[in-house]
Amino acid sequence: MAIVVQKFGGTSVADAEKIRRAARRVIERKQAGYQVVVVASARGQQTDELVRDALELNPNPPQREMDQLLSTGEQQTVSLFAMALEAMGYKAISFTGGQIRMMTDGVYSKAQIKSIDADFVRRELNQDQVVIVAGFQGIDEFGNITTLGRGGSDTSAVALAAALKAEECEIFTDVDGVYTTDPRLFPNAVMLDEISYDEMLEMASLGAGVMHIRSVAFGKRYNVKIRVRNSGNDNPGTVITHEVPQMEGVLVSGATIQKDMAKISLIGVPNVPGMAAQVFTRLAEAKVVVNDIIQTEISPEKANIAFLVGTSDLPTARQVADDLQKELHCENVFVRDDIALVSVIGVGMRSHYGVAEKTFGALAKAKVNIDSITTSEIRISCAVGKDEVERALEAVCLAFELDKPARQRKPV
């Protein structure tokens, strides 16, 4: 019998009525002949409330105890979810991460899943039970409760779908699916019927908040068909899947922006091997997350190294840069703290030319000045002034026809 995994986020189970609505989703699948595994998050603001309770007692709470505390939110949801299904006439049984032996490493607050007791879950499914699993949590080899970090319930769901070889992993959320870009910024954005894992990874890492990057990477690795859809309507949503040939016909699948960025430039760094490694090791040691790196040679002896960081990391990054300036005898350090990134993403870039030109042309036409450019195989990002980023996004969206479904766009 085919298995489907359905994941419901905190807003989709925030109160009794929403839990019942989610339970009806399960019943639809049961009636269609599926075995159903549900993964649920903590209700609404429960996790935030627990964090507040913890900080009231300890401004720097031990991570183990934090995981022990936060895991209760999901445990509450799954037992309530099972009760709701029972009341609606369906057999249901809830489990914590530990109970299905969702084994993780011992890195509290951002543990990685190592294995799942899929046979245990299958036995329950074969008893006609809907199996409801607490997302976001596992246990380490000593029985300590661990949590998987931000977006962890998505990862739990995708991991379960992989372990059970589920036909599909449905991620229910409060948006209809994945859009070409954020509809709040570009109201004519259209929903994508499907998107490749790689494109979704670029979108996620650039701040499209629909799914956490780790769960998408997991899905890619284990080939899990993921469907992002709205828990409040019947829209089929967006399928995240392996790249299929027709995706290549689409030049750009989506565009994103990332605000609150800063750029630090080390000017006149000695142009010797290992210099970049030294700079970025120091930044990593200071726990600064570096987004993009731009290195340019300015003479045989000197180079400029620039990098983008979130503004929250700027004070630390600046300190590291100032230290490095002295140690490396750089000429100068420049900081620009009003940067934002606009990016276009599409697997079609791999086989088509002209995306960069079209992007730069659109920005030029919109009179947006480009500070710097970075690219990956399926992405082009331009750093622009933060006041210009919305205009920049609109310009690239119109240039790549992101207000139209892919099949209605002009052929590449």
Add this chain to the structure above:
Amino acid sequence: MAIVVQKFGGTSVADAEKIRRAARRVIERKQAGYQVVVVASARGQQTDELVRDALELNPNPPQREMDQLLSTGEQQTVSLFAMALEAMGYKAISFTGGQIRMMTDGVYSKAQIKSIDADFVRRELNQDQVVIVAGFQGIDEFGNITTLGRGGSDTSAVALAAALKAEECEIFTDVDGVYTTDPRLFPNAVMLDEISYDEMLEMASLGAGVMHIRSVAFGKRYNVKIRVRNSGNDNPGTVITHEVPQMEGVLVSGATIQKDMAKISLIGVPNVPGMAAQVFTRLAEAKVVVNDIIQTEISPEKANIAFLVGTSDLPTARQVADDLQKELHCENVFVRDDIALVSVIGVGMRSHYGVAEKTFGALAKAKVNIDSITTSEIRISCAVGKDEVERALEAVCLAFELDKPARQRKPV
């Protein structure tokens, strides 16, 4: 190193300030050289809130899911408690019932403890950790979470004290200790320095709400010294322990009342062997809890059988009695629904005469009419009209000098 177990009820950990206050209790013991195990209940009204959430989704929630849900309340408290201790400079680690392998049978909502992994707890104590254990919960052999029912955290604490051979099990609550009687009813009641398990069991079963009967029975069985004390002050509280010779010098240790009782009398039951068994088997099948039984022979052929039940059980009990009347051809069924019980309790009764006479004399002097009388080896209970029970309690308290510490009373 000596071990002490400290149990904090819901009101003693209701908010951050109270958790810190409880943590200071732990630190006092640590500083005095003890290894400390803490058992904590859910914070304040948390359990009631979870029950309400459950009933909103399912008026008759499956017990397994209910236990899965309710166990989160204690889990939250223990992790927060550990965080508080860490913030105060002490090493602390929290565990769920399952994590210390508090094994129970599989009877959800009123599971019985079968074993505890005391070695596991000892290893943590020997790492200089304060071990904080979620009360009220365990797991069955399949890893399902179970709860121990009302007063379950007391039982968890006493069981841990037994398994660890702790010097003492302190039960912190919101009263100073065990009183000769309820001070709200008899303001001159005095606190007892010590009380025997058997007396406490009689007190508990008659409604003195300080400790749950099961935890006292557990303490008696495994010889755990239990100290009931106030989490808000330094009063040494009441020690519950094995009977010591000097206890016998005290005629009556305490007095209790039980309101909301009813008496059903089957008049003219055939006086043949097995009749009482038949009556009480039928009541048990109907899940009626019978408090006291009074049987009297009225002729060689006929007897009267009367019994006391709580008024909540009266409709069911009455139905059973009516059915029995027809089947057994009894002459009549009488029901009195305005009964209350006043009881005096003391191990001293075993070796002294005159307690009954003194009790009846006191009630007669106070012009309280006695409906019926039942006794155990260390208890005398009189059923009286519910409007007279407070007056009856005062009369017996004064007669047995329960407004004075035992050593100041007139010698027996």
